[in-house]
Amino acid sequence: MTKPVILTGIRANNDLTIGNYFGAILPMIDMANQKSEAYQINMFIPDLHSFTTPVDHTLLYEQILHNARLFVAAGLPLDNDDIHLYRQSYIPAHSELTWILDCFTGFGEMSRMTQFKDKSGTLGAERTSMGLFNYPVLMAADILLYNAKYVPVGDDQSQHIEFTRGIGERMNNRFGDIFTLPESVAKQHEFFGKDQGLRIKDLVDPTKKMSKSDELGKGVIFLGDDPAVAAKKIMSATTDDKAEIHYDKENQPGITNLLEILALLRGKDLQQTIGEFEGQTQYGEFKKTVAGEVEQFLTNFQAQLASVDNAAILAKLESSEQLLSGTANATLLRAQQAVGLRPEGK
Numbered sequence: 001m002t003k004p005v006i007l008t009g010i011r012a013n014n015d016l017t018i019g020n021y022f023g024a025i026l027p028m029i030d031m032a033n034q035k036s037e038a039y040q041i042n043m044f045i046p047d048l049h050s051f052t053t054p055v056d057h058t059l060l061y062e063q064i065l066h067n068a069r070l071f072v073a074a075g076l077p078l079d080n081d082d083i084h085l086y087r088q089s090y091i092p093a094h095s096e097l098t099w100i101l102d103c104f105t106g107f108g109e110m111s112r113m114t115q116f117k118d119k120s121g122t123l124g125a126e127r128t129s130m131g132l133f134n135y136p137v138l139m140a141a142d143i144l145l146y147n148a149k150y151v152p153v154g155d156d157q158s159q160h161i162e163f164t165r166g167i168g169e170r171m172n173n174r175f176g177d178i179f180t181l182p183e184s185v186a187k188q189h190e191f192f193g194k195d196q197g198l199r200i201k202d203l204v205d206p207t208k209k210m211s212k213s214d215e216l217g218k219g220v221i222f223l224g225d226d227p228a229v230a231a232k233k234i235m236s237a238t239t240d241d242k243a244e245i246h247y248d249k250e251n252q253p254g255i256t257n258l259l260e261i262l263a264l265l266r267g268k269d270l271q272q273t274i275g276e277f278e279g280q281t282q283y284g285e286f287k288k289t290v291a292g293e294v295e296q297f298l299t300n301f302q303a304q305l306a307s308v309d310n311a312a313i314l315a316k317l318e319s320s321e322q323l324l325s326g327t328a329n330a331t332l333l334r335a336q337q338a339v340g341l342r343p344e345g346k
């Protein structure tokens, strides 16, 4: 019997951030460590997605391998046959299914995607590529090819999960059962034990998401940051003039973000962390606590990273890619048959 699939991907367009770590890597690794008996775990690097926004292509290949190392440093086990680690571009079915799905996706539908609107707004028309526009369709192919049921992602990707369900359902309604749909975002949150998606905010501008593609990076904690420098970024994080700590996203977004980061770093319940600091007036002391935790976390993480076995990672990538090509090609064939590109029943 095949096991239900939990799948997630993280682009290799820059060093990863604590947002990527807590939004996607850690939930996935917890699943890999707790649930690989009952589920298949697909952790992958969407390398074709990496240059939907401009990157330095001379660094890309190394960055892709670096991402794989980060997953292992975060605790992804390599010696388990139900856990897979692979690169999107090594399984050509991703690109092929994308084209088919593209032809059933509306231009208007893609234009309304929040992330496309945000990123194209920042890049401007000349630097906005067709790849950026098309990105959610490639993401849908990533998910549908492996019949994934649960897809741990940060809040910014929820709209793309709903799109995946939408395009999958549309194809199934028109052509019969081709795809297994991922669960709705609400059901995914239930499964991962959260009431909403995570969105760590930028430290300088806490009204926007902490993003690895941020060109200045002053408000971003990267996993590769010097721990002392990261602590300084926390100490200079934007707060407010209310002079009292409250968890209030609307009026105190900076303080609220730091409370969330602290709870995640300590692996503790958010309410407990809020209870500890609520009403206190010393922002400096509070920041020092968060800065100390960040410094400790990065020091430990970087020590783990230095000890990963590169040869074992490469071997895992290659064996997963070979194995999962079989699943991906089987789904692609169903889609090709459905739209009339291949004869039925072969």
Ligand code: TYM
Residues within 6 Å of the ligand: 007, 008, 009, 010, 011, 012, 019, 020, 021, 022, 023, 024, 046, 049, 138, 139, 142, 143, 151, 152, 153, 154, 155, 156, 157, 198, 199, 200, 201, 209, 210, 211, 212
């Ligand atoms: P990407 O590479 O931008 O981000 C990787 C993951 O990190 C989460 N994330 C955050 N979570 C909380 N707070 C933040 N500040 C924060 N910043 C990023 C993202 O939500 C994401 O889960 N399109 C995806 C990659 C992808 C994918 C897929 C994911 C491609 N195909 C299929 C799942 C399934 C992306 O660009 O994520």
